[in-house]
Amino acid sequence: MSAGDPWWFSGTAPDRESEDPSEQSTRGGFSLSFLASGAQQLVDMAKQAILVPHADHDDPSEHGECIMCRGSLALDEVRGRSNAGNANGRGSEPRTGGVRWIDLDPGHTDAPPSGEEADRRLSP
Amino acid sequence: MLKRPRLLILSGLVGAGATRAAHGLRDGLIAHGVTSTIVDVTEKRAQIEALVDRASESAGLGPFAMELVRGLVQIDGIAGAIASSESSAFAETVIWDAGEIDSFLRLLAVLGASRADLTGMIPPIAGLRALQALPPDDVIAWQRLLDSLETAQGMIAGDSARILLSVEPDEGVDDVLTMRMGQLALMRQACDAVILDGVPGKGEGWPEPWAEARRNCVDRIRARGVPVAVLPLLADESADAAAFESAAGEVLSSGRAPRPRADRLDEHANGGYDLHVHLPGVPADGVRAGRIADSLVIEVGGLRRQARLMPVLTRCEIKGAGMRDDCLIVRFSRNRSLWPEAS
Numbered sequence: 001m002s003a004g005d006p007w008w009f010s011g012t013a014p015d016r017e018s019e020d021p022s023e024q025s026t027r028g029g030f031s032l033s034f035l036a037s038g039a040q041q042l043v044d045m046a047k048q049a050i051l052v053p054h055a056d057h058d059d060p061s062e063h064g065e066c067i068m069c070r071g072s073l074a075l076d077e078v079r080g081r082s083n084a085g086n087a088n089g090r091g092s093e094p095r096t097g098g099v100r101w102i103d104l105d106p107g108h109t110d111a112p113p114s115g116e117e118a119d120r121r122l123s124p
Numbered sequence: 125m126l127k128r129p130r131l132l133i134l135s136g137l138v139g140a141g142a143t144r145a146a147h148g149l150r151d152g153l154i155a156h157g158v159t160s161t162i163v164d165v166t167e168k169r170a171q172i173e174a175l176v177d178r179a180s181e182s183a184g185l186g187p188f189a190m191e192l193v194r195g196l197v198q199i200d201g202i203a204g205a206i207a208s209s210e211s212s213a214f215a216e217t218v219i220w221d222a223g224e225i226d227s228f229l230r231l232l233a234v235l236g237a238s239r240a241d242l243t244g245m246i247p248p249i250a251g252l253r254a255l256q257a258l259p260p261d262d263v264i265a266w267q268r269l270l271d272s273l274e275t276a277q278g279m280i281a282g283d284s285a286r287i288l289l290s291v292e293p294d295e296g297v298d299d300v301l302t303m304r305m306g307q308l309a310l311m312r313q314a315c316d317a318v319i320l321d322g323v324p325g326k327g328e329g330w331p332e333p334w335a336e337a338r339r340n341c342v343d344r345i346r347a348r349g350v351p352v353a354v355l356p357l358l359a360d361e362s363a364d365a366a367a368f369e370s371a372a373g374e375v376l377s378s379g380r381a382p383r384p385r386a387d388r389l390d391e392h393a394n395g396g397y398d399l400h401v402h403l404p405g406v407p408a409d410g411v412r413a414g415r416i417a418d419s420l421v422i423e424v425g426g427l428r429r430q431a432r433l434m435p436v437l438t439r440c441e442i443k444g445a446g447m448r449d450d451c452l453i454v455r456f457s458r459n460r461s462l463w464p465e466a467s
Contacts, residue, residue, distance in 0.1 A: 099415065099416045100414050101413070102413050102415070102442055102444065102445045102454070103444070104411070104412065104413065105444060105445065105446025105447075106446075
């Protein structure tokens with residue numbers, strides 16, 4: 001990689017035409033220098049990346065290592081204090097907490113078999 | 125006329141040679157007269173993480189920062205998506221080495237979240253951001269980052285993008301056929317072609333039936349309607365340039381697999397609703413569904429997609445669900461306490 005290549009580039013540069021790559025990498029794009037100047041935004045992105053592993057956490061109380069679970073518990077605590085005795089008419093639907101899983105119906109006889117023998121690709 | 129792919133996203137199981145395939149395909153495409161380049165940000169990961177470390181320190185996050193670093197596994201994927209979105213000016217075809225498939229699927233989940241979800245779904249972070257009172261330049265930078273992610277989303281969803289899975293016949297074929305294609309469907313994507321690396325040729329002296337079992341993998345994948353680019357097993361265990369040129373030709377000539385249909389809502393005379401979620405390739409015994417607040421959660425093989433319910437369904441209760449053919453059908457009934465106009 002040469003100094004003129006964009007920050008994401010790996011390998012041998014293909015034949016380039018007339019333009020200067022360093023200009024292209026910054027032309028309306030997201031260059032490494034831009035990443036540096038927007039470092040705070042990367043911190044935000046890192047936080048968001050935590051969302052995905054957190055998605056597997058049904059019960060926040062069981063995942064003390066997860067910052068999202070800890071945040072949820074803290075938020076619930078705050079809400080619990082501020083909303084105590086103040087039902088909002090949304091019935092028993094919890095706003096946070098674990099997933100309420102549904103018992104799926106038993107398999108239908110007209111459904112294709114599971115596994116590799118089933119051809120479930122769409123028709124073009 | 126077949127539209128030439130402009131973005132090839134290459135992913136695979138651990139050790140399946142996705143990076144090697146990406147470089148081989150790049151050379152193969154060039155041999156076909158197609159200028160191509162590779163997006164691979166893994167080498168930049170240390171740089172990116174260092175930037176984040178510095179930002180964490182300057183933000184005074186303390187122990188919080190240590191936890192952030194643990195969450196950085198998606199940063200290279202996000203950076204790869206952004207790089208792909210801006211690299212199209214560099215070549216006719218961009219090959220994005222998206223690495224291991226679990227990471228790629230999780231990245232799709234992140235990219236699939238709406239801007240509102242990305243910016244507003246985490247109360248602790250929203251609070252933190254408000255406390256920090258971001259300076260105007262950072263707000264602009266944040267806006268541009270979100271724009272870049274949206275561009276990346278658009279490229280991945282576009283007609284000229286192809287998702288290729290690199291697989292070895294010895295391991296991973298069953299996983300791809302029984303689970304990974306379903307997980308891609310969960311993320312509203314599909315596998316456009318499989319690169320099968322290391323298929324022993326017939327009559328080349330490889331021991332049978334070991335070799336035959338490997339060759340049969342090609343037919344099993346093709347039986348699913350998925351094009352297969354075969355890289356032959358050579359004595360030195362390394363496919364040559366001719367093999368990659370042939371594989372590149374296969375990729376160029378294969379079309380884009382249809383993506384799952386958009387969700388459909390049927391209303392019944394009794395006021396109930398059926399939500400049809402198209403999940404082709406998802407085994408009926410490998411899916412589960414649930415609700416969290418106003419979102420529907422669907423899980424396939426441990427991978428989850430959380431999508432906000434349509435407004436009308438937020439006033440309903442889930443009465444049941446099941447797989448029928450290749451659709452998950454979730455049945456809703458009106459929550460009478462939330463339908464005052466009906467009482």
